[in-house]
Amino acid sequence: MTPPTVSNVEKFAKLRRALADMAGSANTSSRGFAALLREFGFCLRPSGGTGHVVVTHPAFMLGPDDEANYNGEHGKGNAIKRPYIKKFLKLVDSNKEALEGYLK
DSSP: OOOOOOOHHHHHHHHHHHHHHHHHHHHHEEHHHHHHHHHHTOOEEEEEESSSEEEEBBBBBBGGGGOOOOOOTHHHHHHHEEEHHHHHHHHHHHHHHEEEEEOO
16 A cells, blocks of 8 residues: 555545535535545446445455445435435545545
């Protein structure tokens, strides 16, 4: 793993703030949420025709306890429910060092 640089740490902090802002928002679009996850380096793939998206990351393993997935078909305009965003906020916080080292 590459040691984090100042710019990596700053980028992580910026992205984390954006994710925290989404967690407090009543209407976060599926598209905006997916774009932010990709900025963190997450890889997203649909798990079938149900709207669920499976998420992985090249810098760390995600096990079954991490529940790295979400449903992007809730509400008008495919809004993401806040519990999904809060789940990813916890995931980002618990893998902070790996993400800081990964970000460029």
